[in-house]
Amino acid sequence: xxxxxxxxxxxxxxxxxxxxxxxxxxxxxxxxxxxxxxxxxxxxxxxxxxxxxxxxxxxxxxxxxxxxxxxxxxxxxxxxxxxxxxxxxxxxxxxxxxxxxxxxxxx
Amino acid sequence: xxxxxxxxxxxxxxxxxxxxxxxxxxxxxxxxxxxxxxxxxxxxxxxxxxxxxxxxxxxxxxxxxxxxxxxxxxxxxxxxxxxxxxxxxxxxxxxxxxxxxxxxxxxxxxxxxxxxxxxxx
Numbered sequence: 001x002x003x004x005x006x007x008x009x010x011x012x013x014x015x016x017x018x019x020x021x022x023x024x025x026x027x028x029x030x031x032x033x034x035x036x037x038x039x040x041x042x043x044x045x046x047x048x049x050x051x052x053x054x055x056x057x058x059x060x061x062x063x064x065x066x067x068x069x070x071x072x073x074x075x076x077x078x079x080x081x082x083x084x085x086x087x088x089x090x091x092x093x094x095x096x097x098x099x100x101x102x103x104x105x106x107x
Numbered sequence: 108x109x110x111x112x113x114x115x116x117x118x119x120x121x122x123x124x125x126x127x128x129x130x131x132x133x134x135x136x137x138x139x140x141x142x143x144x145x146x147x148x149x150x151x152x153x154x155x156x157x158x159x160x161x162x163x164x165x166x167x168x169x170x171x172x173x174x175x176x177x178x179x180x181x182x183x184x185x186x187x188x189x190x191x192x193x194x195x196x197x198x199x200x201x202x203x204x205x206x207x208x209x210x211x212x213x214x215x216x217x218x219x220x221x222x223x224x225x226x227x228x
Contacts, residue, residue, distance in 0.1 A: 034214035043202055043218035055216060087152055091213050095168045096154040
């Protein structure tokens with residue numbers, strides 16, 4: 001099983017600042033990698049797939065980078081609606097696996 | 108607009124069974140692989156099971172193999188998860204999720220609102 005490790009667990013950021021989240025895979029997942037956003041009481045929402053392609057309707061301030069084992073999600077200028085938990089996922093191998101999440105909170 | 112509506116969750120005793128359903132609309136259900144993903148209270152996401160467009164191929168996470176069965180009825184646009192021999196550690200919100208692509212082994216671009224399964228005596 002591929003283990004996905006996200007860091008940091010919590011990120012405190014002021015509105016308007018840049019946030020960078022990381023995810024590391026225990027072995028290469030090529031670019032079969034996605035990021036999700038989840039707000040309390042809601043289902044996850046797909047942000048990025050293929051490591052760097054924004055999903056439909058996702059604002060341009062979200063960008064994904066990386067391949068192989070190291071991936072980053074950057075939110076260029078945090079808006080109030082961006083404070084949430086972010087999960088990464090690999091879909092290169094079965095079982096599909098998610099990271100433990102990074103909570104982005106208001107500083 | 109894609110809609111996925113789960114039902115069938117509830118409180119069940121350890122060793123009991125439940126059958127979850129997911130009614131799909133707004134897309135050609137028979138053209139997409141589907142999955143169930145769960146989230147224990149206050150925890151992260153865990154993929155549970157996936158099924159191909161025809162239902163001929165299925166995958167499971169190890170912890171549910173032999174206990175859970177995924178299936179689909181394309182004539183009724185409905186996904187199912189039969190859960191037997193339930194354990195306390197199966198307690199979670201169960202989400203129905205649509206694969207981004209038509210083939211299996213993807214990320215998920217649409218999710219239901221989830222149904223809570225609580226396993227407790």
